[in-house]
Amino acid sequence: MSEPRTLTADSRPVVAAKARLRWDARSSRHLLLYPERGLILNPTAADVIQLCTGAHTVADIVDRLAVKYAPQPRETVEREVLTFLVNMADRGLIREHDD
Protein backbone atom coordinates (compact mmCIF):
# COMPACT_ATOMS: atom_id res chain seq x y z
CA MET A 1 0.00 0.00 0.00
CA SER A 2 1.19 3.49 -0.76
CA GLU A 3 1.28 6.35 1.70
CA PRO A 4 -1.85 8.49 1.51
CA ARG A 5 -1.13 11.36 -0.84
CA THR A 6 -1.84 14.93 0.03
CA LEU A 7 -5.05 16.18 -1.47
CA THR A 8 -4.59 18.75 -4.21
CA ALA A 9 -6.92 20.72 -6.44
CA ASP A 10 -6.67 17.90 -9.00
CA SER A 11 -7.51 15.09 -6.58
CA ARG A 12 -10.80 13.35 -7.18
CA PRO A 13 -12.07 12.31 -3.75
CA VAL A 14 -14.48 9.44 -3.31
CA VAL A 15 -16.33 8.26 -0.20
CA ALA A 16 -14.62 5.15 1.19
CA ALA A 17 -16.35 1.79 0.85
CA LYS A 18 -16.87 1.57 4.60
CA ALA A 19 -18.80 4.85 4.80
CA ARG A 20 -22.37 5.56 3.79
CA LEU A 21 -24.36 8.78 3.77
CA ARG A 22 -27.95 8.84 5.00
CA TRP A 23 -30.50 11.47 5.83
CA ASP A 24 -31.54 11.70 9.46
CA ALA A 25 -35.04 13.06 9.77
CA ARG A 26 -34.73 13.57 13.54
CA SER A 27 -31.81 15.99 13.34
CA SER A 28 -32.57 17.21 9.79
CA ARG A 29 -28.95 16.50 9.00
CA HIS A 30 -27.02 14.05 6.86
CA LEU A 31 -25.12 11.38 8.75
CA LEU A 32 -21.96 9.77 7.45
CA LEU A 33 -22.10 6.26 8.88
CA TYR A 34 -19.17 3.87 9.20
CA PRO A 35 -18.43 0.89 11.44
CA GLU A 36 -19.63 1.55 14.98
CA ARG A 37 -19.60 5.31 14.38
CA GLY A 38 -21.23 8.16 12.57
CA LEU A 39 -20.67 11.84 11.93
CA ILE A 40 -23.45 14.39 11.93
CA LEU A 41 -22.67 16.60 8.94
CA ASN A 42 -23.55 20.26 8.69
CA PRO A 43 -25.16 21.24 5.37
CA THR A 44 -21.88 22.38 3.80
CA ALA A 45 -20.08 19.18 4.77
CA ALA A 46 -22.99 17.17 3.37
CA ASP A 47 -22.72 19.12 0.09
CA VAL A 48 -19.02 18.24 -0.11
CA ILE A 49 -19.54 14.57 0.67
CA GLN A 50 -22.29 14.29 -1.93
CA LEU A 51 -19.79 15.50 -4.53
CA CYS A 52 -17.17 12.93 -3.45
CA THR A 53 -18.11 10.47 -6.16
CA GLY A 54 -14.75 10.23 -7.87
CA ALA A 55 -16.16 12.22 -10.79
CA HIS A 56 -15.29 15.67 -9.43
CA THR A 57 -11.92 17.17 -8.66
CA VAL A 58 -11.42 19.20 -5.51
CA ALA A 59 -11.31 22.28 -7.72
CA ASP A 60 -14.72 21.34 -9.22
CA ILE A 61 -16.16 20.88 -5.76
CA VAL A 62 -14.85 24.24 -4.61
CA ASP A 63 -16.23 25.94 -7.74
CA ARG A 64 -19.68 24.51 -7.20
CA LEU A 65 -19.79 25.39 -3.53
CA ALA A 66 -18.42 28.88 -4.17
CA VAL A 67 -21.40 29.48 -6.46
CA LYS A 68 -23.82 28.04 -3.95
CA TYR A 69 -22.38 29.94 -0.99
CA ALA A 70 -21.78 33.27 -2.78
CA PRO A 71 -20.86 35.93 -1.86
CA GLN A 72 -18.29 34.04 0.25
CA PRO A 73 -14.87 34.40 -1.42
CA ARG A 74 -13.69 31.35 -3.32
CA GLU A 75 -10.50 31.25 -1.20
CA THR A 76 -12.55 30.91 1.98
CA VAL A 77 -14.61 28.10 0.51
CA GLU A 78 -11.48 26.39 -0.79
CA ARG A 79 -9.79 26.53 2.62
CA GLU A 80 -12.84 25.09 4.35
CA VAL A 81 -13.34 22.34 1.79
CA LEU A 82 -9.69 21.28 1.91
CA THR A 83 -9.56 21.28 5.70
CA PHE A 84 -12.68 19.12 5.81
CA LEU A 85 -11.47 16.72 3.11
CA VAL A 86 -8.05 16.25 4.72
CA ASN A 87 -9.77 15.51 8.02
CA MET A 88 -12.05 12.98 6.29
CA ALA A 89 -9.09 11.37 4.49
CA ASP A 90 -7.19 11.04 7.80
CA ARG A 91 -10.17 9.16 9.17
CA GLY A 92 -10.18 6.91 6.11
CA LEU A 93 -13.66 8.12 5.17
CA ILE A 94 -12.69 9.45 1.78
CA ARG A 95 -10.02 8.26 -0.60
CA GLU A 96 -8.55 9.48 -3.79
CA HIS A 97 -10.25 7.93 -6.75
CA ASP A 98 -7.86 5.75 -8.71
CA ASP A 99 -8.49 4.98 -12.33
Place this chain on the structure above:
Amino acid sequence: MTEEPRPYTLVAELTYRCPLRCVYCSNPRDFARHGDALGTDDWLRVFREAEALGVVQLNLTGGEPLLRDDLEPLVEGARTLDLYTNLITSGVPLTRERLARLKAAGLDNVQVSIQDVTAAGSERIAGHRSFERKLEVARWVKALGLPLTVNVVLHRENLDHVAEVIALAESLAADRLELANTQYLGWALANRRMLLPTREQLDAAREVAREARRRLRGRMEVLFVTPDYYTDLPKACMDGWGRRFLVVTPDGLVLPCHAAHTLPGLSFDNARERPLAEIWQHSAGFQAFRGEAWMPEPCRSCERRTLDFGGCRCQAYHLTGDATATDPACSLAPAHALIEAARAQAQAPSTEVIYRTARAADGV
Protein backbone atom coordinates in the same frame (compact mmCIF):
# COMPACT_ATOMS: atom_id res chain seq x y z
CA MET B 1 -27.56 16.35 31.35
CA THR B 2 -31.04 17.00 30.09
CA GLU B 3 -30.34 15.78 26.57
CA GLU B 4 -33.05 13.40 25.46
CA PRO B 5 -31.82 9.82 25.16
CA ARG B 6 -31.81 8.54 21.59
CA PRO B 7 -30.76 5.06 20.57
CA TYR B 8 -28.34 5.27 17.65
CA THR B 9 -27.27 1.62 17.69
CA LEU B 10 -29.26 -1.58 17.90
CA VAL B 11 -27.24 -4.59 18.98
CA ALA B 12 -29.22 -7.57 17.70
CA GLU B 13 -28.05 -10.72 19.46
CA LEU B 14 -29.62 -13.10 16.97
CA THR B 15 -28.61 -16.25 18.82
CA TYR B 16 -26.41 -17.21 21.74
CA ARG B 17 -25.38 -20.39 19.91
CA CYS B 18 -21.76 -20.40 18.73
CA PRO B 19 -19.26 -23.00 17.56
CA LEU B 20 -16.51 -21.21 19.47
CA ARG B 21 -16.07 -21.44 23.25
CA CYS B 22 -14.06 -18.29 23.93
CA VAL B 23 -12.92 -17.83 27.50
CA TYR B 24 -14.02 -14.16 27.49
CA CYS B 25 -17.38 -14.58 25.75
CA SER B 26 -19.66 -11.65 26.55
CA ASN B 27 -22.82 -13.76 26.51
CA PRO B 28 -24.31 -14.48 29.94
CA ARG B 29 -23.05 -17.59 31.67
CA ASP B 30 -26.54 -19.08 31.54
CA PHE B 31 -26.79 -18.41 27.78
CA ALA B 32 -28.12 -21.90 27.09
CA ARG B 33 -31.37 -21.03 28.85
CA HIS B 34 -32.13 -18.34 26.29
CA GLY B 35 -33.34 -19.87 23.03
CA ASP B 36 -33.79 -18.16 19.67
CA ALA B 37 -37.37 -17.18 20.36
CA LEU B 38 -37.52 -14.30 17.90
CA GLY B 39 -38.35 -15.32 14.36
CA THR B 40 -37.60 -13.48 11.13
CA ASP B 41 -40.73 -11.34 11.28
CA ASP B 42 -40.12 -10.49 14.93
CA TRP B 43 -36.62 -9.26 14.15
CA LEU B 44 -37.79 -7.28 11.11
CA ARG B 45 -40.38 -5.57 13.30
CA VAL B 46 -37.71 -4.84 15.93
CA PHE B 47 -35.54 -3.26 13.21
CA ARG B 48 -38.45 -1.10 12.00
CA GLU B 49 -39.34 0.04 15.49
CA ALA B 50 -35.69 0.73 16.30
CA GLU B 51 -35.20 2.82 13.17
CA ALA B 52 -38.33 4.81 14.00
CA LEU B 53 -36.78 5.54 17.41
CA GLY B 54 -33.62 6.93 15.83
CA VAL B 55 -31.39 3.89 15.35
CA VAL B 56 -29.06 4.16 12.35
CA GLN B 57 -26.50 1.46 13.19
CA LEU B 58 -27.33 -2.23 13.37
CA ASN B 59 -24.90 -4.77 14.77
CA LEU B 60 -25.87 -8.31 13.86
CA THR B 61 -24.19 -10.39 16.50
CA GLY B 62 -24.63 -13.30 18.85
CA GLY B 63 -23.33 -15.87 19.63
CA GLU B 64 -22.66 -16.57 16.00
CA PRO B 65 -25.22 -14.82 13.77
CA LEU B 66 -24.29 -17.03 10.80
CA LEU B 67 -26.06 -19.89 12.58
CA ARG B 68 -29.36 -18.21 11.68
CA ASP B 69 -30.50 -19.34 8.27
CA ASP B 70 -32.59 -16.17 7.89
CA LEU B 71 -29.61 -13.81 7.98
CA GLU B 72 -30.07 -12.84 4.32
CA PRO B 73 -33.68 -11.57 4.70
CA LEU B 74 -32.67 -9.82 7.93
CA VAL B 75 -29.86 -7.94 6.17
CA GLU B 76 -32.17 -7.13 3.29
CA GLY B 77 -34.80 -5.76 5.67
CA ALA B 78 -32.21 -3.68 7.48
CA ARG B 79 -30.95 -2.21 4.22
CA THR B 80 -34.49 -1.27 3.21
CA LEU B 81 -34.58 0.78 6.41
CA ASP B 82 -31.23 2.40 5.45
CA LEU B 83 -29.57 0.98 8.58
CA TYR B 84 -25.78 0.65 8.49
CA THR B 85 -25.46 -3.09 8.97
CA ASN B 86 -22.40 -4.65 10.52
CA LEU B 87 -22.06 -8.43 10.74
CA ILE B 88 -20.06 -9.36 13.82
CA THR B 89 -18.86 -12.89 13.31
CA SER B 90 -16.34 -15.56 14.10
CA GLY B 91 -16.42 -16.41 10.39
CA VAL B 92 -17.52 -19.94 11.23
CA PRO B 93 -19.51 -21.36 9.47
CA LEU B 94 -19.49 -19.39 6.24
CA THR B 95 -19.06 -20.04 2.55
CA ARG B 96 -17.92 -17.51 0.01
CA GLU B 97 -21.26 -17.94 -1.78
CA ARG B 98 -23.22 -17.03 1.32
CA LEU B 99 -21.04 -14.01 1.95
CA ALA B 100 -21.72 -12.87 -1.63
CA ARG B 101 -25.47 -13.26 -0.97
CA LEU B 102 -25.17 -11.19 2.21
CA LYS B 103 -23.35 -8.50 0.29
CA ALA B 104 -26.04 -8.52 -2.38
CA ALA B 105 -28.63 -8.17 0.38
CA GLY B 106 -26.97 -4.91 1.43
CA LEU B 107 -24.48 -5.76 4.16
CA ASP B 108 -22.26 -2.75 4.92
CA ASN B 109 -19.36 -4.17 6.95
CA VAL B 110 -18.01 -7.46 8.22
CA GLN B 111 -16.21 -7.73 11.54
CA VAL B 112 -14.22 -10.92 11.92
CA SER B 113 -12.84 -11.88 15.32
CA ILE B 114 -9.31 -13.25 15.50
CA GLN B 115 -8.03 -14.62 18.79
CA ASP B 116 -4.27 -14.55 18.25
CA VAL B 117 -1.63 -14.65 15.53
CA THR B 118 -1.05 -18.39 15.61
CA ALA B 119 -3.37 -21.34 15.20
CA ALA B 120 -2.31 -22.75 18.56
CA GLY B 121 -2.79 -19.48 20.43
CA SER B 122 -6.20 -19.00 18.83
CA GLU B 123 -7.36 -22.49 19.60
CA ARG B 124 -6.36 -22.14 23.23
CA ILE B 125 -8.63 -19.09 23.63
CA ALA B 126 -11.51 -20.14 21.37
CA GLY B 127 -11.53 -23.83 22.27
CA HIS B 128 -12.03 -24.41 18.56
CA ARG B 129 -9.75 -24.92 15.59
CA SER B 130 -10.73 -22.02 13.34
CA PHE B 131 -7.70 -19.75 12.78
CA GLU B 132 -7.02 -20.64 9.14
CA ARG B 133 -10.71 -20.47 8.29
CA LYS B 134 -10.99 -16.98 9.79
CA LEU B 135 -8.13 -15.71 7.65
CA GLU B 136 -9.79 -17.21 4.59
CA VAL B 137 -13.08 -15.52 5.46
CA ALA B 138 -11.32 -12.18 5.99
CA ARG B 139 -9.78 -12.51 2.51
CA TRP B 140 -13.20 -13.28 0.99
CA VAL B 141 -14.60 -10.15 2.62
CA LYS B 142 -12.02 -7.97 0.88
CA ALA B 143 -12.16 -9.92 -2.38
CA LEU B 144 -15.91 -9.28 -2.54
CA GLY B 145 -15.32 -5.56 -2.01
CA LEU B 146 -16.76 -5.42 1.50
CA PRO B 147 -15.10 -3.35 4.23
CA LEU B 148 -13.33 -5.49 6.83
CA THR B 149 -12.97 -4.92 10.54
CA VAL B 150 -10.61 -7.24 12.39
CA ASN B 151 -11.44 -7.51 16.07
CA VAL B 152 -8.96 -8.93 18.53
CA VAL B 153 -9.78 -9.18 22.23
CA LEU B 154 -6.59 -8.55 24.16
CA HIS B 155 -5.38 -10.24 27.35
CA ARG B 156 -2.15 -11.40 28.92
CA GLU B 157 -1.62 -14.28 26.49
CA ASN B 158 -1.74 -12.16 23.31
CA LEU B 159 -0.88 -8.60 24.42
CA ASP B 160 2.78 -9.23 23.64
CA HIS B 161 1.77 -10.09 20.04
CA VAL B 162 0.12 -6.77 19.20
CA ALA B 163 2.79 -5.87 16.63
CA GLU B 164 2.15 -9.19 14.86
CA VAL B 165 -1.61 -8.66 15.15
CA ILE B 166 -1.26 -5.29 13.40
CA ALA B 167 0.92 -6.85 10.68
CA LEU B 168 -1.69 -9.58 10.19
CA ALA B 169 -4.49 -7.02 9.89
CA GLU B 170 -2.40 -5.05 7.38
CA SER B 171 -1.74 -8.17 5.33
CA LEU B 172 -5.50 -8.78 5.24
CA ALA B 173 -6.01 -5.13 4.12
CA ALA B 174 -8.38 -4.54 7.01
CA ASP B 175 -10.10 -1.17 7.01
CA ARG B 176 -10.34 -1.13 10.78
CA LEU B 177 -8.56 -2.98 13.56
CA GLU B 178 -10.15 -3.12 16.97
CA LEU B 179 -7.68 -3.98 19.70
CA ALA B 180 -10.13 -4.32 22.54
CA ASN B 181 -8.88 -5.30 25.93
CA THR B 182 -11.02 -7.85 27.69
CA GLN B 183 -13.86 -6.54 29.81
CA TYR B 184 -13.97 -8.59 32.96
CA LEU B 185 -17.60 -9.64 33.14
CA GLY B 186 -19.28 -13.00 32.67
CA TRP B 187 -16.91 -15.63 31.30
CA ALA B 188 -14.00 -13.20 31.33
CA LEU B 189 -14.51 -12.52 35.04
CA ALA B 190 -14.45 -16.26 35.69
CA ASN B 191 -11.15 -16.41 33.77
CA ARG B 192 -9.68 -13.20 35.13
CA ARG B 193 -6.63 -14.78 36.71
CA MET B 194 -5.71 -16.23 33.36
CA LEU B 195 -6.54 -13.13 31.28
CA LEU B 196 -5.63 -10.00 33.23
CA PRO B 197 -2.34 -8.61 31.94
CA THR B 198 0.35 -6.72 33.81
CA ARG B 199 0.62 -2.96 33.51
CA GLU B 200 3.96 -3.36 31.71
CA GLN B 201 2.39 -5.56 29.02
CA LEU B 202 -0.41 -3.10 28.56
CA ASP B 203 1.82 -0.04 28.32
CA ALA B 204 4.06 -1.70 25.75
CA ALA B 205 1.12 -2.82 23.61
CA ARG B 206 -0.52 0.60 23.78
CA GLU B 207 2.66 2.21 22.52
CA VAL B 208 2.87 -0.23 19.60
CA ALA B 209 -0.75 0.54 18.72
CA ARG B 210 -0.14 4.29 18.97
CA GLU B 211 2.76 4.11 16.55
CA ALA B 212 0.72 1.98 14.13
CA ARG B 213 -2.19 4.42 14.30
CA ARG B 214 0.14 7.22 13.20
CA ARG B 215 1.75 5.16 10.48
CA LEU B 216 -1.52 3.80 9.08
CA ARG B 217 -3.57 6.97 9.31
CA GLY B 218 -6.08 7.18 6.48
CA ARG B 219 -5.53 3.52 5.51
CA MET B 220 -6.42 1.41 8.52
CA GLU B 221 -8.17 2.70 11.59
CA VAL B 222 -6.44 1.32 14.68
CA LEU B 223 -8.49 1.38 17.83
CA PHE B 224 -7.02 0.47 21.21
CA VAL B 225 -9.46 0.02 24.08
CA THR B 226 -7.68 0.19 27.43
CA PRO B 227 -8.97 -2.08 30.19
CA ASP B 228 -10.57 -0.09 32.98
CA TYR B 229 -8.65 -2.21 35.52
CA TYR B 230 -5.63 -0.05 34.71
CA THR B 231 -7.10 3.38 34.03
CA ASP B 232 -8.21 4.32 37.58
CA LEU B 233 -11.17 5.93 35.85
CA PRO B 234 -14.36 4.09 35.02
CA LYS B 235 -15.33 3.79 31.38
CA ALA B 236 -18.43 5.48 30.00
CA CYS B 237 -20.08 2.09 29.68
CA MET B 238 -22.43 1.99 26.65
CA ASP B 239 -22.09 5.81 26.58
CA GLY B 240 -24.34 5.82 29.61
CA TRP B 241 -27.21 3.58 30.62
CA GLY B 242 -30.12 3.83 28.18
CA ARG B 243 -28.65 6.82 26.34
CA ARG B 244 -27.41 5.53 22.98
CA PHE B 245 -27.73 1.74 22.76
CA LEU B 246 -30.47 -0.83 22.53
CA VAL B 247 -29.61 -4.50 22.93
CA VAL B 248 -32.12 -7.20 22.05
CA THR B 249 -31.36 -10.76 23.18
CA PRO B 250 -32.18 -13.93 21.22
CA ASP B 251 -35.29 -14.42 23.35
CA GLY B 252 -36.46 -10.84 22.87
CA LEU B 253 -35.41 -9.04 26.05
CA VAL B 254 -34.71 -5.38 25.38
CA LEU B 255 -31.70 -4.20 27.37
CA PRO B 256 -29.47 -1.14 27.77
CA CYS B 257 -26.36 -3.37 27.63
CA HIS B 258 -25.62 -6.98 26.81
CA ALA B 259 -25.27 -8.03 30.47
CA ALA B 260 -28.06 -5.97 32.07
CA HIS B 261 -30.23 -9.06 32.58
CA THR B 262 -27.61 -10.44 34.97
CA LEU B 263 -28.44 -7.65 37.43
CA PRO B 264 -30.96 -8.71 40.08
CA GLY B 265 -34.06 -6.70 40.85
CA LEU B 266 -34.40 -5.02 37.47
CA SER B 267 -37.30 -5.76 35.20
CA PHE B 268 -36.88 -5.73 31.45
CA ASP B 269 -39.54 -6.03 28.80
CA ASN B 270 -39.76 -8.35 25.85
CA ALA B 271 -39.90 -7.00 22.31
CA ARG B 272 -42.64 -9.52 21.55
CA GLU B 273 -44.90 -8.05 24.21
CA ARG B 274 -44.41 -4.29 24.12
CA PRO B 275 -43.49 -1.73 21.45
CA LEU B 276 -39.82 -0.79 21.46
CA ALA B 277 -40.58 2.92 21.87
CA GLU B 278 -42.52 2.25 25.07
CA ILE B 279 -39.74 0.05 26.39
CA TRP B 280 -37.08 2.63 25.59
CA GLN B 281 -39.02 5.45 27.20
CA HIS B 282 -40.74 3.81 30.12
CA SER B 283 -39.47 0.36 31.08
CA ALA B 284 -38.28 0.20 34.67
CA GLY B 285 -35.02 -1.44 33.69
CA PHE B 286 -34.10 1.38 31.30
CA GLN B 287 -35.07 4.06 33.81
CA ALA B 288 -33.13 2.47 36.67
CA PHE B 289 -29.74 4.09 35.98
CA ARG B 290 -30.61 6.96 33.70
CA GLY B 291 -29.66 10.41 34.92
CA GLU B 292 -27.96 11.00 38.27
CA ALA B 293 -30.60 10.40 40.94
CA TRP B 294 -29.44 6.80 41.47
CA MET B 295 -25.82 7.76 42.01
CA PRO B 296 -24.10 7.34 45.36
CA GLU B 297 -21.20 9.48 46.49
CA PRO B 298 -18.51 10.02 45.32
CA CYS B 299 -20.23 9.93 41.88
CA ARG B 300 -23.10 12.26 42.70
CA SER B 301 -20.90 15.30 43.29
CA CYS B 302 -18.09 14.25 40.93
CA GLU B 303 -17.37 16.54 38.02
CA ARG B 304 -16.80 13.49 35.79
CA ARG B 305 -20.34 12.15 36.29
CA THR B 306 -21.46 13.59 32.95
CA LEU B 307 -18.47 11.97 31.22
CA ASP B 308 -18.47 8.44 32.61
CA PHE B 309 -22.07 8.24 33.88
CA GLY B 310 -20.85 6.38 36.96
CA GLY B 311 -19.11 3.62 34.99
CA CYS B 312 -20.36 0.08 34.49
CA ARG B 313 -23.36 -1.10 36.51
CA CYS B 314 -22.67 -4.73 35.74
CA GLN B 315 -19.08 -4.45 36.91
CA ALA B 316 -20.27 -2.71 40.10
CA TYR B 317 -22.70 -5.54 40.81
CA HIS B 318 -20.48 -8.47 39.91
CA LEU B 319 -17.58 -7.16 42.00
CA THR B 320 -19.42 -5.66 44.98
CA GLY B 321 -22.87 -7.27 44.97
CA ASP B 322 -24.47 -3.81 44.68
CA ALA B 323 -25.48 -2.56 41.23
CA THR B 324 -25.74 1.03 42.52
CA ALA B 325 -22.19 1.09 43.88
CA THR B 326 -19.55 3.31 42.33
CA ASP B 327 -17.74 1.28 39.68
CA PRO B 328 -14.73 -0.22 41.52
CA ALA B 329 -12.56 0.66 38.50
CA CYS B 330 -12.65 4.26 39.76
CA SER B 331 -9.79 5.13 42.10
CA LEU B 332 -12.30 7.09 44.22
CA ALA B 333 -14.63 4.08 44.65
CA PRO B 334 -14.97 2.63 48.17
CA ALA B 335 -14.39 -0.82 46.61
CA HIS B 336 -11.37 0.13 44.49
CA ALA B 337 -9.22 -2.24 46.57
CA LEU B 338 -10.89 -5.11 44.67
CA ILE B 339 -9.31 -3.84 41.46
CA GLU B 340 -5.94 -3.32 43.12
CA ALA B 341 -6.05 -6.88 44.44
CA ALA B 342 -6.83 -8.22 40.96
CA ARG B 343 -3.90 -6.25 39.54
CA ALA B 344 -1.63 -7.70 42.21
CA GLN B 345 -2.82 -11.18 41.21
CA ALA B 346 -1.69 -10.48 37.65
CA GLN B 347 1.86 -10.95 38.94
CA ALA B 348 0.96 -14.58 39.76
CA PRO B 349 -1.38 -15.60 36.96
CA SER B 350 -3.29 -18.83 36.51
CA THR B 351 -3.09 -20.91 33.36
CA GLU B 352 -6.33 -22.71 34.14
CA VAL B 353 -8.94 -22.20 31.42
CA ILE B 354 -12.70 -22.20 31.80
CA TYR B 355 -14.23 -22.51 28.34
CA ARG B 356 -17.71 -21.25 27.61
CA THR B 357 -20.06 -24.17 28.07
CA ALA B 358 -23.80 -24.71 28.29
CA ARG B 359 -23.30 -26.62 31.54
CA ALA B 360 -22.06 -23.60 33.51
CA ALA B 361 -23.28 -22.74 36.96
CA ASP B 362 -26.27 -20.44 37.33
CA GLY B 363 -26.05 -16.72 37.56
CA VAL B 364 -23.29 -14.27 36.67
